[in-house]
Amino acid sequence: xxxxxxxxxxxxxxxxxxxxxxxxxxxxxxxxxxxxxxxxxxxxxxxxxxxxxxxxxxxxxxxxxxxxxxxxxxxxxxxxxxxxxxxxxxxxxxxxxxxxxxxxxxxxxxxxxxxxxxxxxxxxxxxxxxxxxxxxxxxxxxxxxxxxxxxxxxxxxxxxxxxxxxxxxxxxxxxxxxxxxxxxxxxxxxxxxxxxxxxxxxxxxxxxxxxxxxxxxxxxxxxxxxxxxxxxxxxxxxxxxxxxxxxxxxxxxxxxxxxxxxxxxxxxxxxxxxxxxxxxxxxxxxxxxxxxxxxxxxxxxxxxxxxxxxxxxxxxxxxxxxxxxxxxxxxxxxxxxxxxxxxxxxxxxxxxxxxxxxxxxxxxxx
Amino acid sequence: xxxxxxxxxxxxxxxxxxxxxxxxxxxxxxxxxxxxxxxxxxxxxxxxxxxxxxxxxxxxxxxxxxxxxxxxxxxxxxxxxxxxxxxxxxxxxxxxxxxxxxxxxxxxxxxxxxxxxxxxxxxxxxxxxxxxxxxxxxxxxxxxxxxxxxxxxxxxxxxxxxxxxxxxxxxxxxxxxxxxxxxxxxxxxxxxxxxxxxxxxxxxxxxxxxxxxxxxxxxxxxxxxxxxxxxxxxxxxxxxxxxxxxxxxxxxxxxxxxxxxxxxxxxxxxxxxxxxxxxxxxxxxxxxxxxxxx
Numbered sequence: 001x002x003x004x005x006x007x008x009x010x011x012x013x014x015x016x017x018x019x020x021x022x023x024x025x026x027x028x029x030x031x032x033x034x035x036x037x038x039x040x041x042x043x044x045x046x047x048x049x050x051x052x053x054x055x056x057x058x059x060x061x062x063x064x065x066x067x068x069x070x071x072x073x074x075x076x077x078x079x080x081x082x083x084x085x086x087x088x089x090x091x092x093x094x095x096x097x098x099x100x101x102x103x104x105x106x107x108x109x110x111x112x113x114x115x116x117x118x119x120x121x122x123x124x125x126x127x128x129x130x131x132x133x134x135x136x137x138x139x140x141x142x143x144x145x146x147x148x149x150x151x152x153x154x155x156x157x158x159x160x161x162x163x164x165x166x167x168x169x170x171x172x173x174x175x176x177x178x179x180x181x182x183x184x185x186x187x188x189x190x191x192x193x194x195x196x197x198x199x200x201x202x203x204x205x206x207x208x209x210x211x212x213x214x215x216x217x218x219x220x221x222x223x224x225x226x227x228x229x230x231x232x233x234x235x236x237x238x239x240x241x242x243x244x245x246x247x248x249x250x251x252x253x254x255x256x257x258x259x260x261x262x263x264x265x266x267x268x269x270x271x272x273x274x275x276x277x278x279x280x281x282x283x284x285x286x287x288x289x290x291x292x293x294x295x296x297x298x299x300x301x302x303x304x305x306x307x308x309x310x311x312x313x314x315x316x317x318x319x320x321x322x323x324x325x326x327x328x329x330x331x332x333x334x335x336x337x338x339x340x341x342x343x344x345x346x347x348x349x350x351x352x353x354x355x356x357x358x359x360x361x362x363x364x365x366x
Numbered sequence: 367x368x369x370x371x372x373x374x375x376x377x378x379x380x381x382x383x384x385x386x387x388x389x390x391x392x393x394x395x396x397x398x399x400x401x402x403x404x405x406x407x408x409x410x411x412x413x414x415x416x417x418x419x420x421x422x423x424x425x426x427x428x429x430x431x432x433x434x435x436x437x438x439x440x441x442x443x444x445x446x447x448x449x450x451x452x453x454x455x456x457x458x459x460x461x462x463x464x465x466x467x468x469x470x471x472x473x474x475x476x477x478x479x480x481x482x483x484x485x486x487x488x489x490x491x492x493x494x495x496x497x498x499x500x501x502x503x504x505x506x507x508x509x510x511x512x513x514x515x516x517x518x519x520x521x522x523x524x525x526x527x528x529x530x531x532x533x534x535x536x537x538x539x540x541x542x543x544x545x546x547x548x549x550x551x552x553x554x555x556x557x558x559x560x561x562x563x564x565x566x567x568x569x570x571x572x573x574x575x576x577x578x579x580x581x582x583x584x585x586x587x588x589x590x591x592x593x594x595x596x597x598x599x600x601x602x603x604x605x606x607x608x609x610x611x612x613x614x615x616x617x618x619x620x621x622x623x624x625x626x627x628x629x630x631x632x633x634x635x636x637x638x639x640x641x642x643x644x645x646x647x648x649x650x651x652x653x654x655x656x657x658x659x660x
Contacts, residue, residue: 060556080559081568093557097575097651106571107561158561 009033009069010194011057011162016066018052026052028218030066034196036161039188041197043205044215045241053215054164054198059083070162086155086163086193090170092147094139100126100150101135107158125157126150128187145176152184156191163188165197169204181208202242206230214238231289235276236364239287246290246333252282252363259358261305262286264328270305271358276365283366290322290336292360295344295352306355309333311346321345327354399634406431406627413622431628441625443606444613450524451609452592455531459588462532463539464581468573470540471547482540489537493597500530501601520606527603531595535588542587546580579648586644590637 011034018027027049034040042050055061056068059080067074075083095103104122113121126132129149139147148168155163165184169177185208188195199205205212206226214221214229214237222229222238233239236247253269254261260274262284270286277284294300312331313324320336323346327333335354337343346352369381409428410416418426435441466485470478488496504526511522550573558568574581596611603612610629617626 058556058560060559080556081562081564083560084562085560087557087560089553089557091551091553093551093553095554095557095572106558106563110562110567154561 008035010036010038010071011196012067012069013053014067014069016053016056016063016068018049018056018061019064025064026218027056027063030218030220032213032220032223034194036194037192039185039195039197039208039210041199041205041209041212042215043199043202043212043241045200048215049218050198050213050215051166054166054196057162057196058085058087058164084158084160084162086158086160088148088151088155088163088165088168090167092139092151094147094151094154096139098138099135100131100137100139100142103139103150104154104157107154111158121157121159125153128156129153129183144172145180148172148180149183152187156187156193160193162194162196165195167199168197169199169201177204184208206242214241216241232275233287233362233364236285236287236366239362239364244290244334244336246288246293246327246330248286248288248328248330248333249366250284250286252277252280252284255280260363262363266328268305268307268328270307270361271356272361272363273359275362277363284363285366286361286363288356288361290334292356293335293354294356295335295337295354297353297355300355300357304355304358306353309352309354311348311350311352313348314346316345325352325354402627402630403634406624406631408624408627411624413624413627431623431625432632434623434625435628435632438625441613441629444608444610447607448593448609448611451527451531451607452589454524454528455535455592456585456589458528458532459535459539460581460585463536463584463588464543464577466536467540467543467547467580471544471550485540486537488534496534497598497601500533500598504530504602523604523607527599527607527609530598530602531592532588534595534598535591538587538591539581539584542580542584543577544580546577550576575651578651582644582647582651586640589640593633 011032013030013032016027016030017025019025030049030053042053044050052061056063057070059075059078063076068076070083070085094100095106098106101122104125105118108118108121122135123132126135129152131146131149131153134142134146134150139150142150151168155165168184169180172180181204184195184197187193197205197208206229209226211223211225212229213223216237222234224232224234229238230243233242239245240247248262248264248270250262250264250270252260252274253263255274255277258273260272260277262270262272264270272284272286297306300306307327309325309327311323312326315322315324319339321339321343323335323337324331325333325335369378373381404419405413405415407427407429408416408419409426409430416426420426469475470482475481508522508526511517511525512519517525554572554576555568558572559565563571593609594611595609596615599607599609599612600615603609608616610633614626614629617623
């Protein structure tokens, strides 16, 4: 986690803490630095402190301790209306008594921008979300997806350098969500806006972001690009939270460089990559992705350890097969295989051998 | 919605008796007001229906009591006072009541329930008790204003009555505005702040238009309270601040003139007109908020 403050950092959190009641810290020692133009997602379960961080950045909450900087300047003492940050709210927060055009005009009028320039900016902002034809409508006459498009263009109309989004797609159906995910990322990148996006949906986080900050218990558990987050989780929380994951409990029995052996609780031995373990005898939770489990022995190295597994359930999902196994006493061990012409369809009760490349199996904290 | 074909005898009886009960309730509410109206056109100086009136003889009817109301200087003074005091008291009630309701809707206010109860109390405490208290309080205040600040006696009289009426009107405004604030989405004020609007702009451009229906109906109640009020005026005001209800009350006691009935009719008409206007305004603003289909 490279959290050191750099010269080109645009948004910075420095040792930020937040407590609502003076006793329990909702945000504990947050350090984060974002370069200009980055799309960063704060991902985490509810109550993990991600929304509080966003609200502190917007100015609706004050940090109990620490400093938040925007463009190198501390903003702790600047009220929300002087920060010049755009924001998209979860419930859209469109003004119901104003038309779409009046809603977009509001931030411009507050900034005392002339009428002709205002109209030009409004039409341009509506054009970005293909909503020019709706300028005269009221929010109540629009569908959820249309309202969210308007909320988005309202946050962009005054050309802020930083835009915050608080679960903006939470209330929409799946298909609309996917369309808007694409639209938001496209807009953010085309306009070069720095974006902080809060969500509890890991798919959204993985598909949209340049970097994802996984929050839990008031701390950033891992801050990394999506692929690194998925393939190289740094602790068992991140491994569990992002994507599907198989876990086995065991004890480190041999460790050498970037490879180790783990003795599972039922006595079997597997190969793994030590991530959070440093010495023999430590308890560990090993984590392996369902699609990285190998059933074909020929693809593994000759001296690789394999495990006996019993097929419990076979689920046909179209593009993939999802097979549930009993491995080392764990009944919820899942493997995923691609629906290729030569792929075997396992029947329940079959005994098979499974294995994996050592680097795909990560020995994490217990 | 009529009776379904499978209704039992008991249901049928209840169906009709329910309508009769509703009709009776309506009758009891409206009859005392309606009966006043024809009497105000009485050609005689009595409070009774004369034989001519019952025969619908045009001779039995006249507009003389209305003429009396519009020409008699006593009544005209009362009308003028009512039209000065009620709007001023309403403006004060609406401004203070709205601010109080907004303040009390914030989550961080301590002793919210207690403050609310105190502000609402003029509505709950028997009027005669409030009026007695106000009599002593405003007498002191009046003396101070006249003695120390050297203000005009007549002016101080108006100040006293306006303030007393404003206090009576505030609870209505607080209650109606609080009710509209329940449905107010506070992320709207955050959104406004986020877009660069200061607290004052946010209040007038975002919050106020949305709670306007509550403010208007609260204001209407406050206005009617002041316009109808007789007890507090009698205690706090003096003869030069007499309002319409005061004059009616005095009139009933001293000379039973049907002019009172004419005034009552005029007041009823004004009330109906006010209610209708406000209801139309409220519907319009609700339509603007997009709450009901335009």
